[in-house]
Structure formats: C-alpha cells, structure tokens
Amino acid sequence: MANEMLLKYGCNPNQKPSRVFMANGGELPIEVLNGKPGYINLLDAFNGWQLVNELKKATGLCAATSFKHVSPAGAAVGLPLSDTLKKIYWVDDLGELSPLACAYARARGADRMSSYGDFISLSDVCDVPTAKMIQREVSDGIIAPGYEPEALEILKSKRKGTYNIIKIDPSYVPEPVETKQVFGITFEQGRNSLDINNALLDNVVTNNKNIPDEKKRDLLISLITLKYTQSNSVCYVKDGQAVGIGAGQQSRIHCTRLAGNKADIWWLRQSPKVMGLKFKDDIRRADRDNTIDVYISDEYMDVIAEGEWQKWFAEKPEPFTREEQKAWLAKNKGVCLGSDAFFPFGDNIERARKSGVEYIAQPGGSIRDDNVIETCNKYNMAMAFTGIRLFHH
Numbered sequence: 001m002a003n004e005m006l007l008k009y010g011c012n013p014n015q016k017p018s019r020v021f022m023a024n025g026g027e028l029p030i031e032v033l034n035g036k037p038g039y040i041n042l043l044d045a046f047n048g049w050q051l052v053n054e055l056k057k058a059t060g061l062c063a064a065t066s067f068k069h070v071s072p073a074g075a076a077v078g079l080p081l082s083d084t085l086k087k088i089y090w091v092d093d094l095g096e097l098s099p100l101a102c103a104y105a106r107a108r109g110a111d112r113m114s115s116y117g118d119f120i121s122l123s124d125v126c127d128v129p130t131a132k133m134i135q136r137e138v139s140d141g142i143i144a145p146g147y148e149p150e151a152l153e154i155l156k157s158k159r160k161g162t163y164n165i166i167k168i169d170p171s172y173v174p175e176p177v178e179t180k181q182v183f184g185i186t187f188e189q190g191r192n193s194l195d196i197n198n199a200l201l202d203n204v205v206t207n208n209k210n211i212p213d214e215k216k217r218d219l220l221i222s223l224i225t226l227k228y229t230q231s232n233s234v235c236y237v238k239d240g241q242a243v244g245i246g247a248g249q250q251s252r253i254h255c256t257r258l259a260g261n262k263a264d265i266w267w268l269r270q271s272p273k274v275m276g277l278k279f280k281d282d283i284r285r286a287d288r289d290n291t292i293d294v295y296i297s298d299e300y301m302d303v304i305a306e307g308e309w310q311k312w313f314a315e316k317p318e319p320f321t322r323e324e325q326k327a328w329l330a331k332n333k334g335v336c337l338g339s340d341a342f343f344p345f346g347d348n349i350e351r352a353r354k355s356g357v358e359y360i361a362q363p364g365g366s367i368r369d370d371n372v373i374e375t376c377n378k379y380n381m382a383m384a385f386t387g388i389r390l391f392h393h
Contacts, residue, residue: 010039029172035164045143048121051228056123058220064103066118073114075225076106076241088269101129106241112289126151145170200386208382219361222338231391236263237336256348260355271328278315332356340390342366346375
C-alpha cells in the first residue's frame with residue numbers, strides 16, 4: 001500500500017490534477033486489485049464501505065450497498081429472498097445464493113434504474129455467488145475487505161478486464177477530526193462516529209408503543225443508510241432492505257414523496273400484472289427495467305402502443321390501470337421509515353402511509369411535533385424520536 005494514488009481527473013475531466021493521499025503520512029488503507037478507480041468512484045466506495053460496515057455491526061448480518069453519485073440507490077442485509085424477489089431482481093436463474101449474494105441482490109434490486117453503473121460495497125469477503133451476480137450487471141466497481149480467488153477472477157473479467165476492484169483494510173480507523181476544502185477554504189469537523197443502535201428507538205412518542213424486533217432492525221437500517229445519504233434524505237425499509245431512498249431534496253415533503261414513489265415502484269413490480277409481462281427473449285436486462293418503469297408510469301402507452309410493444313414484448317400487455325395499482329399498493333404493510341431530520345408537518349406522515357409505513361424513526365424537535373404525532377396516532381403508527389440528526393454533505 002502507498003501513501004497516495006494519482007487519479008485520471010477529479011469530478012470532471014477539466015479538474016486536474018487529482019489524487020487521494022494520507023495527510024498524516026501513513027499508508028492508504030486500500031489496495032487496487034484491478035482497474036483504475038476515479039474520484040467519484042472512491043467517494044462512493046468510502047461512503048459505501050462505512051455504510052455496510054455499520055449495518056453489519058448493528059444487525060449482525062452481512063450487508064451490501066449500491067452507490068451512485070455519493071448516495072446509496074439501495075442498501076440491505078443478507079436475508080433470504082422469496083421466489084418473487086428472486087424473479088423481480090433477475091436472479092432466479094442463479095441457483096443457490098449465499099447471504100452476501102442475497103444482500104447485494106436486495107441492494108441492487110430496490111431501484112435497479114438508479115443502480116445502473118453503480119459502485120458496490122460489501123461488508124464481507126466477496127464470494128463466488130456474489131461475483132457471478134455482479135458479473136452480468138452494469139457496474140463501475142466494488143470495494144470489499146477481500147475476495148475469494150475464483151470470485152476475484154470472475155470480477156476481473158468484467159469490462160474487458162478494466163473493472164475497478166478495491167480491497168480495503170477492515171481494521172482501518174480514520175482520524176477523529178476530518179477536513180475538506182471548499183473555495184480554497186478549509187473546513188474542519190469531528191467525524192460523525194455516532195453509534196446507531198436500538199437505544200435510539202427507546203423514546204416512542206405515539207399511542208402505539210409496539211415496535212417489534214424485526215421492525216427495529218429495519219429502522220436501524222434506514223438510519224444507517226441515511227447517515228451516508230446526501231441530505232435532505234428519507235429512507236423506506238422493508239424486510240431488511242431499503243425499498244425507497246430520497247436524497248438531496250431541499251424540501252422534506254418532496255424527499256418523502258420521492259422515496260415513497262420509489263417504494264411504490266418496488267412494490268408494484270411484485271404485482272401479478274408486472275410479474276406476468278411476456279418479454280422478448282433477447283431483451284437486455286436494462287431495457288427490461290426501463291420498460292417496466294414506463295409501464296407502471298402515466299406514460300405506459302409509450303411501451304404498449306401499437307408499433308411500440310413489439311419492440312419489448314412477445315405478447316401485448318394490458319394497461320396497469322391506476323385503480324389496479326391503487327388496489328395493489330394497499331396490500332403493502334409494515335414498512336419502516338427513517339428521516340435524517342425532523343418532519344415539520346403531518347403531510348409527510350400522510351404521504352408515508354400511502355406506501356405502507358407503520359413504523360417511523362426521526363429526530364423530533366419541530367415546533368409542530370404535536371401535529372406529526374397526532375397524524376401518526378390517527379393511523380395507529382408507532383414513531384420513535386431519536387434525538388439525533390443525520391445530515392450528510
């Protein structure tokens with residue numbers, strides 16, 4: 001390992017020179033095993049590694065995340081997949097899946113359109129089932145604490161041998177104070193080393209005080225995901241995986257809507273109407289994802305109109321009407337929701353309810369907390385005030 005690594009350029013090709021280095025004179029805690037990662041690749045890698053490392057610590061389960069543009073498109077722990085999830089994540093033909101492969105399938109599958117060209121972070125040594133899954137996805141690179149020899153060879157074959165593969169030292173602990181420069185001015189702050197654990201969920205402020213253990217796990221997943229998501233951010237989680245992440249919105253209700261819309265798409269993809277779509281045999285995986293996204297949207301005629309459907313489908317689909325979608329969405333229950341700062345109004349709760357949210361974790365502290373609590377009570381939701389903000393920039 002070396003003290004510095006030269007990069008091709010920074011965020012954009014005109015931003016040269018570019019490098020990463022250890023200001024304390026020590027060695028970088030990473031080893032590039034293949035490829036040549038860029039500036040944004042490394043931002044995604046280091047944020048993603050922290051996220052999965054903390055997920056594993058909090059849950060005891062292996063974890064994976066799929067990063068794009070310094071925010072996670074998905075994050076998950078290694079719980080088994082149902083047959084339905086295997087099918088909508090396009091992994092039903094891969095045979096036996098390891099827990100780590102299940103974690104990445106969940107992380108990638110939550111929002112497959114956003115995950116296209118992702119940077120992957122794994123909490124554990126990359127095994128062969130996970131490598132085979134990654135091999136056929138469009139991805140920029142991966143960071144993990146190690147790689148099984150066969151898994152490494154599989155990954156090296158991606159992108160004509162240029163796939164970025166990074167090994168990180170899992171024992172590395174960064175300095176307690178971090179700095180960065182903006183406009184030639186140096187900023188300094190203590191690292192956000194906050195430990196996110198069940199104690200943050202003790203202050204349940206609603207009439208419904210019951211948060212089962214598996215829901216506490218999901219709320220922790222939402223909070224840890226938010227810790228590494230560009231703010232404002234909101235995260236919907238169900239059954240061990242993020243199903244809708246809203247990042248970088250100036251208005252919290254817009255963030256809640258954005259994440260909720262993603263969660264709705266995730267659930268609609270599991271409906272019999274979408275599961276029954278008859279695609280042409282030669283359609284690319286990304287085209288399937290894009291076509292499903294349009295089919296679910298108000299622009300559905302773009303893919304089922306005469307002269308258009310033949311490009312994608314072996315049989316012409318019937319429209320997925322708004323009434324049918326509403327009826328299917330009503331079946332989604334038990335969703336957990338985290339917010340990186342307080343909800344200022346009850347409208348966020350109203351929107352979250354439409355996506356099946358029943359459990360919420362947020363800092364609290366708004367002058368309208370009473371309105372937010374009242375709205376939760378109206379729907380018998382359980383909400384914990386964590387007392388901690390999770391802004392990330």
